[in-house]
Amino acid sequence: MNEVELRESICKLGVRLYELGMVAATDGNLSVRLGPDRYLCTPSGMSKAEMLPEDMIIADGQGQLVAGERKVTSEFFTHLAAYEERPDVMAVIHAHPTYGIALTLAGISLEAPVLPETVAMFGGIPTAPYATPSSKEGAEAIRPYIRECDGLLMDRHGALTVGKTLMEAFMKMEKLEHAAQICYLAYALGKVAPLNSEQMRKIIQARTEYGVSSPMYGVER
Numbered sequence: 001m002n003e004v005e006l007r008e009s010i011c012k013l014g015v016r017l018y019e020l021g022m023v024a025a026t027d028g029n030l031s032v033r034l035g036p037d038r039y040l041c042t043p044s045g046m047s048k049a050e051m052l053p054e055d056m057i058i059a060d061g062q063g064q065l066v067a068g069e070r071k072v073t074s075e076f077f078t079h080l081a082a083y084e085e086r087p088d089v090m091a092v093i094h095a096h097p098t099y100g101i102a103l104t105l106a107g108i109s110l111e112a113p114v115l116p117e118t119v120a121m122f123g124g125i126p127t128a129p130y131a132t133p134s135s136k137e138g139a140e141a142i143r144p145y146i147r148e149c150d151g152l153l154m155d156r157h158g159a160l161t162v163g164k165t166l167m168e169a170f171m172k173m174e175k176l177e178h179a180a181q182i183c184y185l186a187y188a189l190g191k192v193a194p195l196n197s198e199q200m201r202k203i204i205q206a207r208t209e210y211g212v213s214s215p216m217y218g219v220e221r
């Protein structure tokens with residue numbers, strides 16, 4: 001994709017995040033790595049449902065505005081932390097998915113391997129410790145986790161996913177929240193057993209056969 005297409009794609013996926021209820025008001029941000037020290041990102045203070053391609057900003061690796069009419073979001077440092085830790089990823093999405101956040105409020109983790117497709121995509125889904133939203137402390141809080149997974153929850157705040165493309169990062173966000181919804185229901189219904197070691201072995205084998213090389217959080221391989 002060229003830069004024009006990337007700007008359009010960010011706007012489209014912003015609308016989809018909004019329609020899925022994963023962002024309210026001006027919540028959330030999407031970014032793409034354009035090249036060394038250049039990132040295309042959604043601006044500060046805009047609804048993700050209302051953005052136009054020309055609203056995007058370009059920032060450098062220090063979080064300074066390089067191009068665009070609007071302001072760099074304070075959450076851009078969290079995106080930068082993800083790009084720094086993961087040279088292999090090209091896109092980062094941060095949203096505030098309802099079920100995912102609710103589970104963190106209740107102190108319920110998504111790390112346990114219970115859903116095979118979630119395990120295949122992420123391994124376990126960790127929860128980064130609480131930090132003030134939009135702070136540099138929040139950016140530091142995700143580093144040790146994003147090194148080892150493509151999606152995580154941020155305690156009392158939201159979720160962050162990464163991908164080789166914007167669409168991949170978006171689908172991971174959708175999948176993460178879907179898993180949170182399923183687990184919310186299942187844990188409300190009763191006891192949920194984790195996958196056993198033989199089931200886990202087969203998932204890991206299938207991943208290898210499909211050539212999936214993304215990290216698996218907390219899974220012995």
Ligand SMILES: [Zn+2]
Pocket residue numbers: 027028075094095096133134157158
């Ligand atoms: Zn946020």
